[in-house]
Amino acid sequence: MIPSENEIDVVVKRAEAGFQFLQQCNVIERAKLMHTIADEIEAMGTVLIETAHLETALPVGRLEGEKVRTVNQWRMYGDAVRTGLYTEARIDQNLGGQIDLRKYNSGIGPVLVFGASNFPFAFSTAGGDTASALGAGCAVIVKAHPAHVRTSQLMADAIHRGISSYGAPAEIFSHVVSDSFEIGQQLVKHPLVKAVAFTGSFAGGKALFDLGQSRPDPIPVFAEMGSINPVFVLPDYLKNNAETFAKQYIGSLTLGQGQFCTNPGVLIGLSGERFDTLKAYLGAEIQTISAGKMLHQGIADHYIRLKNERVECDGVRILAQGKANVEEGFAQAILVEADAACVLTNPELLEEVFGPFGLVISCADRHEMEVLMSRLAGQISLTFAATEGDMREYQELFTLAQNKCGRLLFQGMPTGVEVKYAMQHGGPFPATTDPRFTSVGPDAIKRFIRPISFQNWPDEFLPKELQNGNPLQIERLVNQQWTKD
């Protein structure tokens, strides 16, 4: 549906009714609902893949993989909900004449999700934000990403089939199609909306965050706003691994036309012979990379504009480029280089260029590398191409890194974000608006819960999660001990 301004209120009020329903659902019921939705998404045939391919230019193989990931997310988050991990049931019984106190986590209220353009399945309408919000017990309103509206509608339909097949009211999920910025603003400002999830640009995310905080009642706005995901390549590692590393780095940088929030857009090393050798390998490698079509024309235009700005910056030199393609919407990969001194005086060079753009920074010495690390803004990830010898040698660098990011990598590349309990996908501002939470992995559910305590509450009126008999058989912290009894 494409809502008029007046219809926004209707949508949100329906979501509030859906939330009232979900609040009465226990963890087993919510887990079943999530599995039912997963089944419906899985059952969708080639039309989903073909539609997404047409709308996003992403290759069929990648989309098929992303669909599997999306289905798995619903199931994994559902299983996580089922265990009661996010219920965090705590029971302090009435021992020795004190009060009986029980606490659990409930959904925070209707959640507004903005679909992202770069993952039309896994971070969009039926993506991790929607799955984790429903898992938390919240009704969801998705504002479809305008760049893949038909894909979004197919996903919304699948979710509604799942909801209907489970037997829940349709109100627990709403799909809003509009390319009007004002509609998004109105939704964020609506008093019944209680949290917002967004993945996209800094400008977009920060505007939504500010809007959420300026409401009469501020609400959490989880915006993931990108990152340059610096890779530090250290001398001992470089000694034997320059060639393989160059292939790995350029592969990660240009994967999916660099359209990942974990794209390693900056490479930092110590100037000298080894680093020069690496640069030669990097240059050779990127020249083999074909231009690819970007998600949509707007992203392609933005990429070209920022790339040109960087290239024109004093002190920045082109190291090498990928193959060109002058067709509309295609992105030519590029590596540029600069000295750390130049970067430190031009901090905009450390801002994200969304696409296959890499900046190679040469540091004069260890101190300059540490200064550069300390000047970094918050990042989703930081990667060290290092040996254990390097870790001993550059201890200060590793210590500084811990306060700069959500995920630290030893070797490997930051792209390929696995959906796991131990994943932290988020980082200090401006990578996200709230480094205390992740948007990937079951812990993403934590974003949409809030605790409620019940004091001396009669057993039969308690949520099942807190009743004496533990009918859902979840782990609970009873009188300071974890137990299912």
Place this chain on the structure above:
Amino acid sequence: MIPSENEIDVVVKRAEAGFQFLQQCNVIERAKLMHTIADEIEAMGTVLIETAHLETALPVGRLEGEKVRTVNQWRMYGDAVRTGLYTEARIDQNLGGQIDLRKYNSGIGPVLVFGASNFPFAFSTAGGDTASALGAGCAVIVKAHPAHVRTSQLMADAIHRGISSYGAPAEIFSHVVSDSFEIGQQLVKHPLVKAVAFTGSFAGGKALFDLGQSRPDPIPVFAEMGSINPVFVLPDYLKNNAETFAKQYIGSLTLGQGQFCTNPGVLIGLSGERFDTLKAYLGAEIQTISAGKMLHQGIADHYIRLKNERVECDGVRILAQGKANVEEGFAQAILVEADAACVLTNPELLEEVFGPFGLVISCADRHEMEVLMSRLAGQISLTFAATEGDMREYQELFTLAQNKCGRLLFQGMPTGVEVKYAMQHGGPFPATTDPRFTSVGPDAIKRFIRPISFQNWPDEFLPKELQNGNPLQIERLVNQQWTKD
């Protein structure tokens, strides 16, 4: 110390250094530190109690109890840290050629704590905010409450003795004495401060929250800003309990001159004979209450001003008053009454009057009671003086209540906040700025942590909490199973 504006920067940089130290401390070390501090507070003799009594006018017996509570908080939170509960270690091992990923919670950074006036021990310099922030691994800067500076200094000295006796650097705790609002603002705005905790007025808390959100990098500001803690008294309960309830309610309302954030400032019932009987009991009871001295003259003046405003509001009638005392700084308890219709058209009547002030609201019928419930702002607590029969009869009221507060009580009174795992002390805005967290109970530690993932990180360089051998013997989620192995 009383800092000049320029010294603020020095204080915060020292705290950052302290934070770097704490980040290297594991949960066992932090727990030991907290116990050492607890011992030092416990060891303080009568000078602490006498100083606090002089500065706050709180009775010696109350202060002795609050000191015990404060010591217990440090120990309980320390024990909670020791278990690893808030570390939330998650390990997804390298099975089948995937990556090895490990995540744990680390301190968020230096935390700024504003001491509260109404609990000079338990919510002030050495209170729950400081204990939970240190437990999370954060250095703490306390801005002492100007109303009890000497008490605050004694507590700060005890904390420093504990830190020194444990062998940690003094930088992990700083004590700032100033009655300048600007100093507080500067501290909130300092780039190295990463979170703020405050308990006090709505105006103060909201101003700090806005300041925190308007920083170039917004930070969490946990402000607990008070509540009217409505008590709904239902007909079946009232049938047999009017007299005992009246004693209980007036006792709770006037306890400590009503200077608790859980003070039950509003009583709501259905008009009729039973409610009239209750009002008679309430009136008789409050007339027995002596005026007490308030925390400081500013609070007393504020109480008298707001009380007079309420009394002068059209439709508000005085039901009864406690004994008068014309001495400076004393508060005379008062009960006023109004019809729900009057309250619904004068919503300011539902704002907090900090002190022994109770508003008794008569609802014409069940519907009006539900409307009143739905109009309530977010509350710390909501209490039902009800029977199980009432719960069945007034189901809608109980459903509505769940989204209005952090703690639901069946009978009993909201004052007397027990420090337990299952305690939720917090509620939807404007009771607090973030209903997802509690400021009482070990879960208060959650406010000051953030997760960090380590991917393929060499074992010996991992924090002990995540190493293969589990040297700290904490519970961890390993490959989706809880274990100490």
